[in-house]
Amino acid sequence: MINTDQIKPDMPVVCSQDGQFATVDHMEGTNTIKLKKDKTGQHHYIPVSWVTSTEGGKVKVDRPGDQAMKEWSTTPPIMSYEDRDTYGIYKGRLNKDGPGPQLMGADTLLGNDVYNTKDEDLGDIKEIMLDMASGRVAYAVLSFGGILTLGEKLFAVPWDALKLDKKNKRFTLDVDKERLKIAPGFDSGHWPDMADETWSKEVHSFYGTKPYSSEFGSSCH
Structure with a gap:
C-alpha cells in the first residue's frame, strides 16, 4: 500500500515506462492527486490507486503516459468528509451508517x-x-x-x-x-x-x- 504522506508537491509523475508526463500539485483528500497545470492551463486529477511507487522522489503510476493522459480527469473529485479526513479524525469510527462523531473537523x-x-x-x-x-x-x-x-x-x-x-x-x-x-x-x-x-x-x-x-x-x- 502506498503511503500518501510521501506524495509531495512538485514531485514528478512518471509512467510505467519511466517518462515524466506530469507534476504533483498536491494531494486532494486522501484518494486523489491534483496535478499542476499543463501547457493549456488545465489541472488534471489522478487516483492514488494508479500509484505503484514513490521511490526516488518520483510518483510512478501503473500505465503508459499516453493512456494516463486519456484517462485522467479534468474535474475535482466529489469528496465526503471521510475522504477529506487527512488527520485520521474518523479512523476506527466507521460503521454501516458511516462516520458521524459528535465532534467533526x-x-x-x-x-x-x-x-x-x-x-x-x-x-x-x-x-x-x-x-x-x-x-x-x-x-x-x-x-x-x-x-x-x-x-x-x-x-x-x-x-x-x-x-x-x-x-x-x-x-x-x-x-x-x-x-x-x-x-x-x-x-x-x-x-x-x-x-x-x-x-x-x-x-x-x-x-x-x-x-x-x-x-x-x-x-x-
Missing part, C-alpha cells in the same frame, strides 16, 4: 454536498462561519450553483438548518429547490454584515430557525 466539511429531503442536489459547503464571542458555528456558506439561474451566488444558511446524513456522508437542508430561487444571498465580492440583526432575522426567518443567545445575552447569528 471543520476542514473535512468544506466541499461536502447538500441535498434536500427530495434527494435533489442543492450545492455544496464553501465556508463555515464561527461566532467568535460564543465559539459556536453560526452559518455554513453554500453555493447553490446548479440551481436554475442562481449561478455561483452564495448563501449563508444557519447551521441549525443543516442535518448530517451519515448514510450518504453529506448534509440535508429541508428546503424545496424551487424556493431557493428567492433565498437571501450575496456574491463573493459583497459579503453582508452577518452581525447585523436585521440581516440575521431575515435569514433565520427564511430557513425557519431562531438566532441563539450568546453568553453575553445578545442575539448571535
